[in-house]
Amino acid sequence: MxxxxxxxxxxxxxxxxxxxxxxxxxxxxxxxxxxxxxxxxxxxxxxxxxxxxxxxxxxxxxxxxxxxxxxxxxxxxxxxxxxxxxxxxxxxxGFNLPARLLVTAIRGSEGSGLPPEELLSLGTALLAALSTDLDMATHPQLLSTIPLLLGLLENGIADSQKQTQHNSASQTNNSEESCPNGNSTSCDTDTEHNTGEDVPESSLGEGVDGVQPPASKLDEALAADCYQVLSTVCSLPRGPDQLLSRGAVPALCRAVLKKQTLSHEKGLPLLAHLLSSNIRERVWSKHQSELLSLLATISQNFSQAPNQDRLDLCSSVPQFLPPPTAEPLTKELQDSVSSLWASLRPLVQGKLSIDHLGPVLVLSACLLDLCGWEPTGSPKFCCLLVNRACVEVRMLLEEPPGTQLSAQQQNTLTACYRIMEAAMEQACTQGSNPSPAQPETAIAGLSLQQSRQVLGVLEEAFSAVIYYLQQVDSSSYDDPFLFATFRSLCAWLAEETSCLKEEVTALLPFLIGYAKHHLQKGKDKGLADWMSKLSVSDCSQTGTWSGENALRYLLPALCHLSAEEGPRKVLLSLDTPALLVHFLNRGWEVLRTQSGKTVKRDPSLETACSALLNFAVTEPDRVRTDSCFASLETMLSEALPVLIHKTRLLVLAANCCTLGLMIGRLKSASKGPVESGSGPRRFFSCALRFLLGALQPGEKGGQARLSPVWEPYWDEVSELWRLGLQALGGCVNAQPWITALAREDGWLQNTLSLLESSSSLPDPHSQHALEEALCAFAHQCPLCRQDIRKSTKRDGRSSLHGMKELKD
Structure with a gap:
């Protein structure tokens, strides 16, 4: 030829x-x-x-x-x-020919001699065939055709005449640079074949960015070929990123909204895959407007569907919900969620099969994660939803030992846990603070009787959770569903400490063993991947799982349990203080690398300090003999000098200061002088400076004020500050050398000056704590006693004159 x-x-x-x-x-x-x-x-x-x-x-x-x-x-x-x-x-x-076929068809070149539909059909068929090989699906030239395919799926094609009219102006002005063969005539498919050449950037780029085909329906086979290429690329490890960067999300959203060919059958599942992948948060931050419009359409279709169809749709709707964030919800999102709840309530209230109940509960949990209880419905409905979740937990977890849960059952239970977690805080705090300043509970109008009913069904459900966890052995510790169950129980124990005490105490060996296992194992990618794929995800942990997370969830419960004698004895037998010290050491290693704006407060470290403080207060003999507390003292002497200069970490600094002082009061007196620069001397010097910084003189001899640095955190640290002062008095009695340090560093003189220039302290409890510390100094050191007497004998009505014990 x-x-x-x-x-x-x-x-x-x-x-x-x-x-x-x-x-x-x-x-x-x-x-x-x-x-x-x-x-x-x-x-x-x-x-x-x-x-x-x-x-x-x-x-x-x-x-x-x-x-x-x-x-x-x-x-x-x-x-x-x-x-x-x-x-x-x-x-x-190569990919050169199919790409040029697409560009020629989209531009509507008359010189091709073939209808655009045939050019597109052959071009997309070639791409679809080549994409079936995964190596070819990653080829840059195939990836470069994605915007062309997306344009077709979004806008469709018109007949040759309409395309010619649409593109005639651009073809006249740009024919030379847009033709792949370099001729000034229109592009055709009869160019010299050159195997392996890239598609010329001028034609491909313009076809991507400049050519917008007129809207019309695609042939189903052609659309299927386009989706075949996109789906194959999406299945690759970096596929979602490749599609996101090439505009797939907004194009597919618009294709669905325009009801283009196969957009519902293939476009929606492809979007669901993208929104369920590791790029979910980036997709929503970049294309929120398009995705919210899509969600509004999905919620509208959900509300208009018959009940049976609606039940089938429950499993797909969660994939199109945005991840929970701390940002204010848009009105468009609130309207979609309200619409979904309105359609979901009859399903929750109706009689459902086991297969349908799971997706309904999963969708309910997702909506709760997103918007809380406010749009859910009446208090009666909220109680019904919690009750259904709790009954499902009991039905599935109270099976005989050895019963295997299916993946669907595990997903349903995970959703139930989240519903229970959303309910427990409201039920546990209801009526505990009748102050008008107390914010209204999220379950608006929940009566005390309803709150008690919710607590009752929650207790029964968590009894089933404990029963399930009692059957677990260490070989199952890496099971992701076990972590979801563990986390749910920890959330309950953080709020409710008066129920199921004996059962919880008996379960402590498992809880501590599980936390130790994951702390020692470190990061678990499998668990992180499982969490990221959950229909109900934890936005604070998804993709950032580390071995510390299990212990982090358990810490609030340990803080409560270590304050009670029975559970505390079991915790000591499990060497829990050493576990907490190890956790603190790891946290400190992370904090010491942060500076400036990178410093982040970690509440878990503060909670760990609180639990150790309970041991320091109630178990003095264990503190004196357990080597982990000596290690803790070393860490505190290194950390406190750094923490006192990081304002964002003031609460942690207060915890470390008080914890170190509580341990220090149990130490025996040093036989020799304490050298300058040693760990104990450095710690106590920083502790004195830190405690002094909380208050400053009032104006014109008035009441002493909180310092600006301490004032935002006072509600959290006031008790720690007072306990620290009391512990300081105990340290002075046990280690008298501290009195000389207090005089040398100016703590005593500055404290006396503050009291002399102020008529009172912010509250009687603070005044009593400071008086107790000063009495210890006066008792142990004649020079300190002399300084205090001089201050109390001066004229005036300072706060010193209200400290009667100092006058004795």
Missing amino acids: AESESPISQEEVSSQHHSNSEEQCKADGSSTAPEPETKGLSAAQQDVLERCLHALTHAKNDSHILAALLLITRLCPANQLDRETLHRVFEAV
Whole structure:
């Protein structure tokens, strides 16, 4: 066949298909070595395929290529071609031809001689076939066609005449730079074949950015080929990122909203995959507007669907909800959530099969995570929702030991846990503070009786959780569902400490052993991946799981349990103080690397200090003999000098200061002088400076004021400050050398000056704590006693004159 620079016509391709190419296949195929058989082909078909592949490989222009390809596609569908055959097609054609076919069709070039639909059909079919090989799906040239495919799926195509009118102006002005073959005539499919060349950036880039096909419906086969390419790319490790960067999310959203071909059948599942992947948060931050419009449509369709269809839709809706954030909710999102709740309430209130109840509870939990209880419904409905979740937990967890839970049951239970967690705080705090300043509970209008009912069903459900955890052995510690169950119980124990005491105490060996296991193991990617795929996800932990997280969830419960004698004895037998010290040491290693704006407060470290403080107060003999407390003292002497200069960490500094002083009061007196720069001297010097910084003189001899640095945190640290002063008095009695340090560093004089210049302290409790510390100094040190007497004998009505014990 002679080469031609003119456009290929339909007749030419057809005639070449039936004559020239078959002849070339017959002529050239005889010298071709036999290749592995392609699946599903007879020997005769395989022979013809080999001849066509040979002709394709030796084609001299696009006309030859098109004819050979038409024969191959009619002979053997793409999904029947083996990997080696696909590679041979790719080596002969490359991605250059299918991309140019798309660009030519979208521009509506009259010179092509073929209808745009046929060009697009062949181009997308080629891309779909090549994308079935994962190596080819990652090729940069295939990825570069994604915007073209998205444009087709979003806007469809028009007939040749409309396309010509739409693009005539741009073709006239830009024909030279836009034609792949460099001619000034319009682009055609009969250009010289050059295997392996990239699609020229001018044509491909303009086709991506500048060409917007007129809206019309795509042929289903063509749309299916487009979605085949996108779905294959999405399944790759970096596929979601590739699609996000090429505008897939807004294009697919608009395709669904326009009801384009296969947008519901294939576009929505593809979007769901993207929104369930590790790019979920980035997708929502970048394309919130389009996704909220899509969610509004989904919620509208959900509300209009019959009840049976609505039940089936419950499992897909959560994928299109945004991740929970601390940012204010938009009105559009609130409206969609309210609409979903309105349609969901009849389902929760109705009689549901086991298969349907799970998705309903999962969707309910997702909506609670997103917007809380406010849009959920009446208090009666909220109580019903909690009751259904608790009953489901009991039904599934109270099975005999050894019963295996399916993946669907585990997902349902995880949703139930989140509903229970959302309810427990409201029920546990209801009526505990009738102050008008107390914010209204999230379950608006929940009566005391309803609150007690909720607490009752929660207690029964967590009794089932404890029963389930009692059956677990250490071989299952890495099971992700076990972590979800563990976390839920910890959330309950953080709020409710008066129920199920005996059962909880008996479970402590498991709870501590589980936390130790994960702390020692470190990061667990499998658990992080499982959490990221949950329909109900924990936004604070998803993708950032570390071995410390299990202990972090348990810490509030340990803080409560270490204050009670029975559980505390069990915790001591499990060497819990050493576990907490290890956790603090690791946290300090992280904090010491932070500075400036990178410093982040970690409440878990503060809670760990509180639990250790309980041991220091109630178990003096254990503190004196356990080596972990000596290690803790070393860490505190290193940390406190740094923490007192980090304002954001003032609460942690207060915890460390008070904890160190409580341990210090149990130490015996030093036999020799305490050297300057030693750990104990450095700690006490910083502790004195820190305690002094809380108050400053009042104006004109009035009441002493909180310092500006301490004032924002006073509600959290006031008790620690007072306990620290009392512990300081105990340290002075146990280690009298501290009195000399207090005089040398100016603590005593500055404290007396503060009291002399102030009529009173902010509250009587603070005044009593400071008086107790000063009495200890006066008792142990004659020089300190002399300084205090001088101050109390001066004229005036200072706060010193209210400290009667100092006058004795």
